[in-house]
Amino acid sequence: MKTLFGRYAIITGANQGLGQAIAQAYVMEGANVLLCARDENKLKQALQAVSSLAVRGQIVEIQVADVSKENEVRRMVQHAFSIFPKLDILVNNAGIYGPKGKIEEVDWNEWVRAIEINLLGSILMCRALLPHFRKNRYGKIIQLSGGGATNPLPYLSAYAASKAAVVRFIETLAGEVQDDRIDVNAIAPGALNTRLLDEILEAGPEKVGQNFYERSLKQKSEGGASFEKGAALAVFLASAASDGITGKLISAVWDPWENLNEHFEELQKSDIYTLRRIVPKDRGMDWGDR
Secondary structure (H helix, E strand, O other), X not given: OOOOOOOEEEEEOOOOHHHHHHHHHHHHOOOEEEEEEOOHHHHHXXXXXXXXXXXXXXXXXEEEOOOOOHHHHHHHHHHHHHHOOOOOEEEEOOOOOOOOOOOOOOOHHHHHHHHHHHHHHHHHHHHHHHHHHHHHOOEEEEEEOOHHHXXXXXXXXXXXXXXXXXXXXXXXXXXXXXXHOEEEEEEEOOOOOOHHHHHHHHHOHHHHOHHHHHHHHHHHHHOOOOHHHHHHHHHHHHOHHHOOOOOOEEEOOOOOHHXXXXXXXXXXXXXXXXXXXXXXXXXXXXXXXX
């Protein structure tokens, strides 16, 4: 039997890139999916690509929605329940870079808009589905992270701040819903060659900084991380194989996630794969204690 057979998922930002790759992987593993994004034309193209992988009886539908708008989130979830008997999985993939440049020079409305989509949009989606997950005493919430969650990104402050915040939210939420058997995790997919990379190259070194621009050029030429790895991790975290693994930020590229269920007790009792403050002792220094 396929890994996600009989499961129902909402995937945001699913009209291209990693979101579409996750949708395709889910359908190939037997899931029924509702794809959400703001761009209707691209969403219809994604529908064709994803539904071509479905078998008889599988449901693949789309819903145009802006996840930062509460009324549109509510309408999308209502539509999901009109076509699905239940919901098991939420993938929060929708996200933007936001403005590029020095914090005192970027457009403030664009900066706030990035926070609204990346952070508040993810939280709104969780709020909309948590009552259903709690009632069923089961659910999987999968949040897409990004480089800004674990490293500073000069000249991309809205993106970095929103990604760090959403990972902390996910870890916090995991503690709130663990007794309801709802697993909440974040994925670091690696440096992907997507429209976001094209935005960096188009902005140029004067906007994003010389170092980041040069790294992005190298990434573009070398191909970037694999979409398939990120999608495969999203499948694992949506499946029964990951039940009980929660509150973690997991790298699709660097972490041995295929075998994480073998280390279930160690993960539960530790802060492995979380964001934490580093003190001198963590780096082998003999100072820093009072």
